[in-house]
Amino acid sequence: MTLVGVAxxxxxxxxxxxxxxxxxAASEQADLIDSVYWVVTIIxxxxxxxxxxxxxxxxxxxxxxxxxxxxxxPIHGHTGLEIVWTLIPTVLVTGIAIYSGVALAQAEDLPPDxxxxxxxxxxxxxxxxxxxxxxxxxNALTTGELVLPIDQAVRFEITSKDVxxxxxxxxxxxxxxxxxxxxxRTTVTPTELGTFPVICTELCGLGHAIMRSQxxxxxxxxxxxxxxxxxxxxxxxxxxxxxxxxxAQCGSCHVLADAETLGQVGPNLDEALQGADAExxxxxIVDPSAEIxxxxxxxxxxxxxxxxFTEPQLEGLxxxxxxxxxxxxx
Amino acid sequence: xxxxxxxxxxxxxxxxxxxxxRKGLKRxxxxxxxxxxxxxxxxxxxxxxxxxxxxxxxxxxPLWELQVLIVAWTVMVPLAFLAGLGGFDYWLYWISGRPSxxxxxxxxxxxxxxxxFRVNTDHKVIGxxxxxxxxxxxxxxxxxxxxxxxxxxxxxxxxxxxxxxxGLFSVHASLMIFLFIIPAFAGLGNxxxxxxxxxxDMAFPRLNALSFWLLPIAGLIMLSSYLxxxxxxxxxxxxxxxxxxxxxxxxNLMFQMGVQWAGASxxxxxxxxxxxxxxxxxxxxxxxxxxxxxxxxxxxxxLVVLATPFVAGSQFFIMFDRxxxxxxxxxxxxxxxxxxxxxxxxxSHPAVYIMMLPGFGIASxxxxxxxxxxxxxxxxxxxxxxxxxxxxxxxxAHHMFVSGMQPWIRVPMMVTTLVIAVPTGIKVFxxxxxxxxxxxxxxxxxxxxxxxxxxxxxxxxxxxxLGSVPVDIHASDTYFVVAHIHYVLFGGSLFTIFAGIxxxxxxxxGRMYDERLGKIHFWMTFVGFNVTFFPMHWIGLQGxxxxxxxxxxxxxNWNFVISIASFALxxxxxxxxxxxxxxxxxxxxxxxxxxxxxxxxxxxxxxPPIFNFDEIPQVVGSPxxxxxxxxxxxxxxxxxxxxxxxxxxxxxxxx
Numbered sequence: 001m002t003l004v005g006v007a008x009x010x011x012x013x014x015x016x017x018x019x020x021x022x023x024x025a026a027s028e029q030a031d032l033i034d035s036v037y038w039v040v041t042i043i044x045x046x047x048x049x050x051x052x053x054x055x056x057x058x059x060x061x062x063x064x065x066x067x068x069x070x071x072x073x074p075i076h077g078h079t080g081l082e083i084v085w086t087l088i089p090t091v092l093v094t095g096i097a098i099y100s101g102v103a104l105a106q107a108e109d110l111p112p113d114x115x116x117x118x119x120x121x122x123x124x125x126x127x128x129x130x131x132x133x134x135x136x137x138x139n140a141l142t143t144g145e146l147v148l149p150i151d152q153a154v155r156f157e158i159t160s161k162d163v164x165x166x167x168x169x170x171x172x173x174x175x176x177x178x179x180x181x182x183x184x185r186t187t188v189t190p191t192e193l194g195t196f197p198v199i200c201t202e203l204c205g206l207g208h209a210i211m212r213s214q215x216x217x218x219x220x221x222x223x224x225x226x227x228x229x230x231x232x233x234x235x236x237x238x239x240x241x242x243x244x245x246x247x248a249q250c251g252s253c254h255v256l257a258d259a260e261t262l263g264q265v266g267p268n269l270d271e272a273l274q275g276a277d278a279e280x281x282x283x284x285i286v287d288p289s290a291e292i293x294x295x296x297x298x299x300x301x302x303x304x305x306x307x308x309f310t311e312p313q314l315e316g317l318x319x320x321x322x323x324x325x326x327x328x329x330x
Numbered sequence: 331x332x333x334x335x336x337x338x339x340x341x342x343x344x345x346x347x348x349x350x351x352r353k354g355l356k357r358x359x360x361x362x363x364x365x366x367x368x369x370x371x372x373x374x375x376x377x378x379x380x381x382x383x384x385x386x387x388x389x390x391x392p393l394w395e396l397q398v399l400i401v402a403w404t405v406m407v408p409l410a411f412l413a414g415l416g417g418f419d420y421w422l423y424w425i426s427g428r429p430s431x432x433x434x435x436x437x438x439x440x441x442x443x444x445x446x447f448r449v450n451t452d453h454k455v456i457g458x459x460x461x462x463x464x465x466x467x468x469x470x471x472x473x474x475x476x477x478x479x480x481x482x483x484x485x486x487x488x489x490x491x492x493x494x495x496x497g498l499f500s501v502h503a504s505l506m507i508f509l510f511i512i513p514a515f516a517g518l519g520n521x522x523x524x525x526x527x528x529x530x531d532m533a534f535p536r537l538n539a540l541s542f543w544l545l546p547i548a549g550l551i552m553l554s555s556y557l558x559x560x561x562x563x564x565x566x567x568x569x570x571x572x573x574x575x576x577x578x579x580x581x582n583l584m585f586q587m588g589v590q591w592a593g594a595s596x597x598x599x600x601x602x603x604x605x606x607x608x609x610x611x612x613x614x615x616x617x618x619x620x621x622x623x624x625x626x627x628x629x630x631x632x633l634v635v636l637a638t639p640f641v642a643g644s645q646f647f648i649m650f651d652r653x654x655x656x657x658x659x660x661x662x663x664x665x666x667x668x669x670x671x672x673x674x675x676x677x678s679h680p681a682v683y684i685m686m687l688p689g690f691g692i693a694s695x696x697x698x699x700x701x702x703x704x705x706x707x708x709x710x711x712x713x714x715x716x717x718x719x720x721x722x723x724x725x726x727a728h729h730m731f732v733s734g735m736q737p738w739i740r741v742p743m744m745v746t747t748l749v750i751a752v753p754t755g756i757k758v759f760x761x762x763x764x765x766x767x768x769x770x771x772x773x774x775x776x777x778x779x780x781x782x783x784x785x786x787x788x789x790x791x792x793x794x795x796l797g798s799v800p801v802d803i804h805a806s807d808t809y810f811v812v813a814h815i816h817y818v819l820f821g822g823s824l825f826t827i828f829a830g831i832x833x834x835x836x837x838x839x840g841r842m843y844d845e846r847l848g849k850i851h852f853w854m855t856f857v858g859f860n861v862t863f864f865p866m867h868w869i870g871l872q873g874x875x876x877x878x879x880x881x882x883x884x885x886x887n888w889n890f891v892i893s894i895a896s897f898a899l900x901x902x903x904x905x906x907x908x909x910x911x912x913x914x915x916x917x918x919x920x921x922x923x924x925x926x927x928x929x930x931x932x933x934x935x936x937x938p939p940i941f942n943f944d945e946i947p948q949v950v951g952s953p954x955x956x957x958x959x960x961x962x963x964x965x966x967x968x969x970x971x972x973x974x975x976x977x978x979x980x981x982x983x984x985x
Contacts, residue, residue, distance in 0.1 A: 051762065069926075090749075097745045208879075
């Protein structure tokens with residue numbers, strides 16, 4: 001019996017350790033959560049090995065021979081055993097609860113030098129606002145992708161304009177629902193450079209599966225450069241900036257030959273915008289429900305671009321799209 | 331061994347029972363399907379006129395408001411169906427002072443297959459009606475899962491649009507939970523519990539019949555939501571979270587109304603079980619001599635009675651917000667979105683135990699009989715059921731660790747959640763100890779019971795991960811949760827339902843099922859189930875959210891494997907259905923007690939006599955005295971009962 005148990009335990013341990021169950025850990029919180037995960041995994045492997053060992057042994061050892069018509073031993077119970085298998089799980093779950101509680105408190109600990117970012121969700125888009133970064137016209141910097149400097153704690157203040165969404169970056173482990181009418185909070189301290197997906201994990205309607213953005217973690221110097229670039233884009237606009245904006249914000253959903261983008265979620269803009277005028281393009285960006293291209297669902301394209309982009313940016317984007325699709329001849 | 335056979339054909343030649351059949355136009359006014367068929371369209375027209383009339387009188391525009399009409403239709407048409415079928419006849423006669431028909435129990439028993447389509451007050455007929463109906467909805471919901479897996483087999487959208495996909499998983503879960511698992515256990519309990527406690531029937535046979543007939547109504551309302559114009563089926567998940575549920579197209583009302591009918595059915599059955607178990611036990615059947623299945627249903631029924639009104643309330647609130655324009659969940663006017671989740675989970679977490687405890691009971695019966703041993707630690711097994719019942723009410727917010735509720739409640743809820751592992755662990759260890767030094771017979775019910783124990787342990791352990799707040803923050807709303815609930819509800823509940831159906835099949839039908847097909851069914855299910863659901867743990871932790879019609883391409887390979895395995899799993903159901911149908915018609919005649927079990931239902935013929943026992947049995951001992959020569963559970967006058975047998979040492983079997 002012990003042999004079966006050890007064999008099962010060893011096999012499970014191999015599976016548990018050598019398969020990368022969790023994505024790369026890229027935040028301080030992820031390290032804490034992963035440590036809880038591994039403590040729970042060790043306990044679970046042992047428990048399952050005991051159960052599999054006992055049942056495997058019993059199934060082999062105690063099977064009745066063909067035609068057997070006797071009964072097994074009349075064992076009704078064993079008080080000592082019953083106390084043992086009440087107490088041991090109690091101790092184990094108490095340990096897990098204490099460890100989890102401590103890790104939770106540490107993960108949610110907020111250092112004083114943190115940055116605050118407001119996250120606004122709606123069907124089916126994320127908007128990120130940096131209240132302490134000012135751009136053209138005294139507005140706070142607002143973007144559709146999340147960009148952070150490494151190693152600085154960030155307090156996300158999350159809300160929703162419509163239904164419930166949930167903000168999650170798997171590599172950071174932290175997740176928080178966005179609820180209309182209240183502000184929910186979570187803390188992340190990114191520790192790895194790179195680009196990570198921002199995923200909505202609460203069913204929010206037709207476009208739930210595509211409600212994604214990305215989080216880029218930069219070195220402090222690169223972050224400062226990015227902020228400056230955002231200030232410049234907000235100030236200048238123009239077709240050149242429009243091309244950059246398109247590649248960053250629109251290309252993941254739309255085909256456009258000029259920008260060499262291949263997104264399949266929304267209409268092919270080479271076809272849909274052929275011969276369109278500036279007014280139509282502007283309306284399609286800020287109010288995508290006004291006219292739906294044939295074969296596509298209403299409500300999938302985010303309706304918040306009028307807020308994410310400044311006036312010069314919008315004009316630059318329209319100017320670029322007019323050039324790229326050969327429209328505006330009228 | 332006494333073979334007491336009632337060949338099913340012999341009964342078919344007896345005179346038809348019930349009141350004499352009506353002739354001519356009178357057939358249209360007598361209780362039955364004909365009357366139900368014309369009552370329903372009349373009720374539909376009346377409901378429509380009522381709504382349009384009220385709206386015209388109050389000056390509301392437009393007169394044809396589909397939401398309001400759906401509410402009126404889904405209340406009045408089912409009531410008309412029940413009235414037409416004769417569900418209320420006795421009570422209406424009694425209320426109106428007309429002579430009610432003498433209760434001669436002529437409606438008991440089923441002599442032909444047609445009797446299963448009538449209002450019947452016999453708990454055994456109702457039990458079979460329950461099981462056949464729930465298996466129908468199981469197949470329907472399973473087919474929806476097949477469509478989902480076809481769509482998810484590769485990244486991108488192939489067969490359905492996102493709205494249809496959201497409808498598929500919502501209706502799949504709702505049917506599986508409200509129309510399969512919960513009522514399938516109610517059906518097994520309905521058949522077995524009166525027999526097990528030595529009672530001639532349930533305490534309230536007419537209520538029992540009514541609670542069955544509410545079920546097909548609930549199921550058809552949910553299924554027909556696909557027919558709602560503009561938007562189709564309800565698509566906010568079976569959890570139906572607000573504000574999405576309030577914003578959705580009219581099909582969402584079909585979930586709210588369907589749940590009301592299923593919930594009413596559930597509550598009535600639970601009350602019936604409670605009264606039956608408390609008041610109708612045979613002489614000598616003390617609580618400490620009750621089989622564990624009876625204990626399990628006692629605990630389950632208590633949960634149902636206390637918790638189900640909360641889910642009914644939560645869905646009424648949504649309906650009021652939609653139809654009456656109240657603002658329970660509208661934050662702009664003081665409503666509270668998270669309050670919905672508290673009310674919903676205050677039912678829906680106990681509902682997990684409503685879907686699990688009867689399975690614990692079935693596993694205890696089956697494992698004890700096929701290990702030929704007394705159940706290990708009987709009293710602690712019963713007490714742990716009651717402990718789960720109590721703790722089950724104190725853990726609901728573990729579904730809401732990332733919901734944005736008040737943060738302080740997370741740690742207390744984590745502690746109570748993890749503590750439930752203790753009584754659950756007691757049950758698992760006691761089942762294993764029951765196997766120890768037993769003589770195991772691997773018949774199909776035993777295979778499913780052992781499959782249940784091992785799969786449920788995995789489901790329980792993944793529950794520890796989700797119970798720990800920090801891990802849950804990462805894993806909630808991912809495929810890890812999908813894997814977890816399927817290990818609990820498929821590996822747990824469904825495996826025990828199959829164990830119970832195979833175990834009591836000879837008792838219910840008087841025929842034996844095909845053992846070879848049963849084993850093929852088990853192994854296809856067991857392997858298909860694990861290959862389908864185990865990889866979901868991994869893709870969930872890696873970052874695949876649940877309830878998505880499309881996903882990141884890196885999960886494509888695993889989803890393809892999962893889809894192929896799920897089709898094999900779906901195919902196993904064909905083996906099961908074939909075995910059930912063919913064995914019911916042509917299987918070998920079953921003896922009264924093919925498993926040599928001690929509990930009371932096996933001491934009467936297969937199927938049992940119309941009133942179960944010719945004389946009420948006298949219970950004299952525990953139901954699990956295997957291994958004690960001559961030990962009896964009960965004495966039935968004039969009939970030999972099974973006794974415990976000697977425990978011969980088995981040291982030479984496997985050296």
